[in-house]
Amino acid sequence: MIKPILAAATLVLTMNIQASEKQFPEDSLIYRPKVDSGFDQYRSKSLRKSNKVVLTFDDGPHRTRTPRLLDMLKRENVKATFFILTKNVNASNMFIIERILKEGHILASHDHDHDNNNKEDETTYREELYNTVTMIESLKRKYNSNQVSSYYRFPYGAYGRNEFYHHFNVMKDVSDRIYGENCINFAFWDIDSSDWVAQLSPEQISQNIIAHVKGGTAYKHKIKRTIFGNTKYEVDKYKIKYPIGGGVALLHDIHERSLKAAEIFIKKAKQLKIEIVPLDEVEEFSYKNKSCQSIY
16 A cells, blocks of 8 residues: 555655646646645746846836836836736826837736635636736737736735635636637746835835845834724844845835835846846746737
C-alpha cells in the first residue's frame, strides 16, 4: 500500500508544481472549492533576487489622477499595468483608456464592480467575468492595440472559497468561450505597497516597495479603531532583513498619495539600479505560446 500512496502524493505534488509555473488555471486540473486556494503558490518566483519590479495600479480609471499618473510614467519612460474596474469606463474617460493602450501600458481587468468574488454565486461570477474580459477586448480593438494578454486580478485577492464551485474552473470555461483556449491569466502580487492605508505617507509607501527589493525599513498597519464603519489604522515600522529582491508591486491610481509614491519610487529605483519591467515580460505572466485572439 505504501507505493501507491507515494505515487499518488508524487502526482499531486507534480500537478501543484505544474499549476504554479504559470499564472493560468491548469488545463488538466479540476479545482476544488475551499481546498485549492491561497496565492503564495502563485508568487512571481522568477522575479526573486532579480532586482526587478512590475508596477500595477488597481481600481481606475480615475478621471483626473490616472491621466496625471500617465503623464509621469511618460516622463520617466516607465510602463505599467492598469487593472481597471470596467464599471468605471464611460464616454467621459474613454480618452484615458486610449492613452493607456497607445502609450504602451497593459490594460487588464480587476473585475467589473470590485465585489468579493467569493461572495458571488457561480452565475453572477461567470457573467461578470465574461462581460469584463470581453469589454477589455473590445477596448483593445477600438484603439488598434496589439496587446496579447488577458490578465484578471481578483478583488481583495479573494477566490476559491465558494461552497459549490471554484473560480478557476469557471475561468477556463469563459476563456474557451472568448478565445478558444486557456488565456485568462490571474495576476496576484508579491509586494503590497499598502497605499490604500490613508495613514501612510507617499514616502512610506515608496519605501515599502524598496524594502522588499533591497531590505531595510518598511511600514505595516494594524486596526486602531472602527467608528461608524470607518476604520482607523496605526502604522508601525519594521525591518526587512531578507528581502525577496523583486516582484509585482500593488498600488492604486485612485489615491493622491499613490501618485506621489509612484513618482518617488521610480526616481529612487533609478538611483538604486532597480529595473522596472512590464508584466508581460515576467516568465509567469508570459504569453509566448498562445495566440489569445478573441473569436468574437
